[in-house]
Amino acid sequence: MSWRPIARREFADVIEGRSMRIGMAFVAFVFVAGGYVAGGSTSGDVATYASQLSGLVPLVVTVFALLVGYRAIVADRAAGRLTLLLTLPHSRWDVLAGKFAARGTVIVGSILAGLLVGGWLVSYPFGTVDGVTFLVYLGATLLFALALFAISLALSTLTASPRRATVGAFAVIVAVLFWRNLRGTFARVLDALGLATPAGGLPDWALFVYGAEPSLVYDRIVEGFVVGRETGTFLGPDAPWYLGGEVAVLLLFAWFVGPLVGGYRRFRGTDL
Amino acid sequence: MPAIRAQDVTKRYGSVTAVDRIDLTVEEGEVFGFLGHNGAGKSTTINMLLDFARPTKGTIEVFGKDCQADSVAARKHMGVLPEGYAVYDSLTGREHIEFAMESKGVEGEPFDVLDRLDITHAADRPAGGYSKGMAQRLVLGMALVGNPDLLVLDEPTSGLDPNGAKAMREIIREENERGTTVFFSSHVLEQVEAVADRVGIMHHGTLAAVDTIEGLRETAGGGTKLLITVDTPDEAHIETIEATEGVDSAWLDEDGQFVVTCEDDAKLDVLVALDERGVDVVDFSTEEASLEDLFVEYTRGTA
Numbered sequence: 263m264s265w266r267p268i269a270r271r272e273f274a275d276v277i278e279g280r281s282m283r284i285g286m287a288f289v290a291f292v293f294v295a296g297g298y299v300a301g302g303s304t305s306g307d308v309a310t311y312a313s314q315l316s317g318l319v320p321l322v323v324t325v326f327a328l329l330v331g332y333r334a335i336v337a338d339r340a341a342g343r344l345t346l347l348l349t350l351p352h353s354r355w356d357v358l359a360g361k362f363a364a365r366g367t368v369i370v371g372s373i374l375a376g377l378l379v380g381g382w383l384v385s386y387p388f389g390t391v392d393g394v395t396f397l398v399y400l401g402a403t404l405l406f407a408l409a410l411f412a413i414s415l416a417l418s419t420l421t422a423s424p425r426r427a428t429v430g431a432f433a434v435i436v437a438v439l440f441w442r443n444l445r446g447t448f449a450r451v452l453d454a455l456g457l458a459t460p461a462g463g464l465p466d467w468a469l470f471v472y473g474a475e476p477s478l479v480y481d482r483i484v485e486g487f488v489v490g491r492e493t494g495t496f497l498g499p500d501a502p503w504y505l506g507g508e509v510a511v512l513l514l515f516a517w518f519v520g521p522l523v524g525g526y527r528r529f530r531g532t533d534l
Numbered sequence: 535m536p537a538i539r540a541q542d543v544t545k546r547y548g549s550v551t552a553v554d555r556i557d558l559t560v561e562e563g564e565v566f567g568f569l570g571h572n573g574a575g576k577s578t579t580i581n582m583l584l585d586f587a588r589p590t591k592g593t594i595e596v597f598g599k600d601c602q603a604d605s606v607a608a609r610k611h612m613g614v615l616p617e618g619y620a621v622y623d624s625l626t627g628r629e630h631i632e633f634a635m636e637s638k639g640v641e642g643e644p645f646d647v648l649d650r651l652d653i654t655h656a657a658d659r660p661a662g663g664y665s666k667g668m669a670q671r672l673v674l675g676m677a678l679v680g681n682p683d684l685l686v687l688d689e690p691t692s693g694l695d696p697n698g699a700k701a702m703r704e705i706i707r708e709e710n711e712r713g714t715t716v717f718f719s720s721h722v723l724e725q726v727e728a729v730a731d732r733v734g735i736m737h738h739g740t741l742a743a744v745d746t747i748e749g750l751r752e753t754a755g756g757g758t759k760l761l762i763t764v765d766t767p768d769e770a771h772i773e774t775i776e777a778t779e780g781v782d783s784a785w786l787d788e789d790g791q792f793v794v795t796c797e798d799d800a801k802l803d804v805l806v807a808l809d810e811r812g813v814d815v816v817d818f819s820t821e822e823a824s825l826e827d828l829f830v831e832y833t834r835g836t837a
Contacts, residue, residue: 264606267636275624342620346673349584349614350637351606534586 264352268360276368282330286368289326290376292318297380306389308396311380312488320477323373323407324438330369331414332431333424334361335529340424344534354530362415362522369407377403399488402514406480409517410438413476416525419532441475448472466502469495473505476517482510535598537562537684537715538583543592545578552578554739555592560717560732562683565710567730568719571833575739576719577617580688583717584614596684610638613677617688621669623662627653630661634676647675652701666693674705685709687718691725703729723829735832742832750828759827760794760801763817764808767792771813778807783831795831 276282293315300311335358338344347357377400385391417430445464452458452468459465464472473482473496485491486507492498496505503509538560545553553575560566570576581587582594585605594601599608621630631644648654651671656664661672670693677685685706691699706716706729720726726733727747735743743750764771767790775784775792780800787793794804801820808815 264637264639267633271622271625271633275622278624342618343622345586345616346619346621346676348586349609349612349616349619349677350634351609352637353606531588533588534581 265356265359265363268347268352268356269363272361272364273367276330276364282368285326285329286372289322289372290379292322293373293376293380294383295380297383301383301386301389304388306384308381308384308391308399309489310389311384312399312484316481316484319403320406320480321439323403324410324477325435326372327369327407327410328414328431328435330365331411332417332427334365334415335418336421336424336427337418339422339534348534355526358415358419358526358529365415366408366411369411370404373404373407374400395488399484402480402483402487402511405514405518406476409476409514409521410434412518412521412525416521416528419525419529438475438477441472442478445472463495466505470504473510474513476514479510479513479517483507483514486510535562536560536595537564538566538594538596538717540579540594541592543579543582543594544590545575545582545587546590551739553582553589556741558734558741558744560715562715563710563713564731565706565716565729566718567726567733568717568736569721569723569726569733569829570719570736571721574721574736574833576721576736577688578739579736580616580686580719583686584609584612584616586616611683613679613682613685615670615674615677615685615687615690617692619673621661621664621672624660626658627661627664627668627672627675628657630672631675631679634679638680640680642679647678650678650705651675667695667698670694671698671701674702678705678709681712681714683715685714685716685718687716689720690718691720691722699725723826727825735829737833747825750825753828758796758798758801759821760792760796760804761819761821762792762794762805762808762815763790764792765814765816771808771811774807774811774813775804778803785830793827795827 277286296311296315296318300306300314303310335344338347344357348354381391381396381400413434414431417434418427421427421430448468449458449462449464452464453462457465457468473479482496486497495501497507536559538558540556540558543553543556544551556579568576568579578587582589583596583601585601585608588602596608597611599611601608625633627648628644631647635642635644645654645657648657651674653668653671653675656668661669664672670690674687674690677687687706690702690706694702703725706718710716716729718726718730730747732744732746733750734741745753767786769786771792772784772786775781775794778796778800780797781804782795782797784792784794796804805815805818
C-alpha cells in the first residue's frame with residue numbers, strides 16, 4: 263500500500279495549480295449548465311440532458327482528461343523528481359498507482375460534482391430523473407473520462423521528453439475530435455479498393471473499426487442506454503451485434519484497461 | 535552478509551558498454567569510495583543498485599536482496615542521495631522529510647533530521663527556493679530517515695562549498711560509526727582519500743582497482759615518478775619510454791614534461807632509450823609517486 267503517500271502528495275500538488283482548478287470548475291459547470299437547461303421544461307429527463315450535452319461532453323472531457331494526465335509521469339521524470347521519489351522504497355507500480363489515484367480523483371470528482379448538481383437541476387423545477395438511467399449515464403461518462411485519462415497517463419510513460427508528451431497529447435485530442443469527420447474519407451478509400459458496400463458505404467467490419475474510437479463508443483453507449491435510440495447503422499435493428507451498445511461497453515473498458523496495462527509494462531521495463 | 539555484492543555486472547546502451555563485467559563486494563560497516571572521472575560508469579553502477587537502470591548481464595544484491603527482482607526490499611535497506619534529482623518545488627523542507635518518513639513507514643520528529651543538517655532555519659520554506667547546497671543537505675536528510683543500513687551517495691559533495699563538503703564528510707563518519715555502511719562516488723580524490731576505508735577506481739566502465747587507501751599508497755609508493763624535460767616533446771616518444779623494461783606507464787603533462795612511473799632502477803634505462811632515439815633531454819628529476827599519480831595512471835586518457 264505504499265502508493266498512498268504518493269497519491270496524497272500528488273493530489274495536494276495537483277489541486278494547488280490555478281489552471282487545474284479552473285479546468286475542474288469548467289468541467290463541472292458544463293454538466294451543471296446542461297442540467298439547468300434540461301430542467302427548464304416539463305419533458306426534461308436524463309435522456310434530454312444527455313442529448314443536450316452529447317455535442318459538448320466528448321470535447322470537454324477529452325481535453326480535460328488529456329491535460330490532467332499527460333504530464334503526470336514525464337514531467338517528474340524530466341525534472342528529476344522521479345529520481346528522488348524512487349530512491350525511497352516505492353515500486354514503479356506505486357508511482358503509477360499513486361498518480362492514477364490522485365489525478366483520477368480530480369477527474370472523477372469534477373465530473374461527479376457536475377453531474378450530481380446537474381442531475382438535481384434536471385429534476386427541478388419541472389423535469390424528472392430516473393435513477394437507473396442517471397446512474398448509467400454517470401457510469402458511462404466516468405468510464406469515458408477514465409479511458410481518456412488512461413491514454414494520457416500511458417502517453418506520459420512512453421517518453422522521457424515533456425515536449426514529445428505535449429505533442430502526443432495534442433495529437434490524441436485532435437485524433438479523437440476529428441475521427442468522426444473521417445467516415446466519408448474511409449468510405450471513399452474502401453470504395454476505391456473495391457471493399458465498400460454496393461451503395462458506397464462502409465461494410466460492417468469497417469464500421470466496427472471506425473466506431474471503436476473512444477468518443478464514438480461513448481456516444482453509442484449514451485444513445486443506446488440513456489437516450490434509448492434504436493435506429494441508425496450502429497444501433498438499428500439490422501445492425502450486427504458487434505456494433506451494438508453492449509459491445510461498446512466492452513470496448514470502452516478496453517480503452518481504459520489497455521493503455522493502463524501497456525503504460526505500466528512500459529514504465530516498469532524502462533531505464534530512467 | 536555483504537552490504538553490496540555485484541557479480542559480473544554489465545550494462546550496455548546500444549553499442550556503448552557503460553559498465554563492463556564488474557565484480558564488487560562491499561562489506562557491512564565499511565566506507566567504500568567509488569572513484570572515477572565523469573562518464574567512467576559510476577552513476578550507471580549506482581543506477582543499477584537502485585533499479586533505475588537494469589543490467590544487461592549479471593546481478594547486484596544489497597544485503598542479500600536482488601536489486602532488480604526485489605528492488606523495493608533492497609531499497610528498504612538504503613538511504614540514497616542520488617545524482618540528477620530535483621526536489622518538489624512547492625513542498626517545504628519539513629514536508630520533504632515527513633514524506634520520506636511516511637514512505638519508509640517510520641515515526642519521528644522531522645526537526646531532528648533538519649537540525650542535524652543545519653537547515654532548520656529553512657524548514658518551512660518551499661524547497662524550490664533552496665540553493666543547490668541546501669537541497670543537497672535536504673535530500674541527504676531524506677536519505678538518513680529511518681537509519682538505513684547502507685548509505686548510497688552519488689557525488690555527495692557536488693554543489694557544496696568547502697564547509698558543506700566538510701560537514702558532509704563528518705556526517706559520513708558519524709553514520710559509519712553507528713554501523714552504517716557507506717558507498718559513495720566521487721571524481722575528487724581528496725574526498726575519497728579523506729573518509730574511505732576502501733576505494734574502487736572505475737575507468738572506461740571497468741573496475742580498474744579495488745584496494746584500501748593504504749594498499750593503494752603502497753602500490754603507488756613502490757614506484758618512482760620520473761619527470762623528464764626534452765627540447766621537443768612529442769607524443770610519439772611515449773612509446774619509446776613505455777617500451778623500456780620496468781616502466782609502468784608514461785604520459786605528457788600540461789607543461790610538456792614526460793611523467794614516467796617506473797621501478798627505481800629503470801630510470802637510467804629510460805633516459806638512455808630517449809637518447810638513443812636522438813631526443814635531447816634538457817632536464818630530469820625524480821619524485822616519489824603519490825596516490826594522485828596512481829589515480830591518474832589508472833584513469834589516464836579520459837579527463
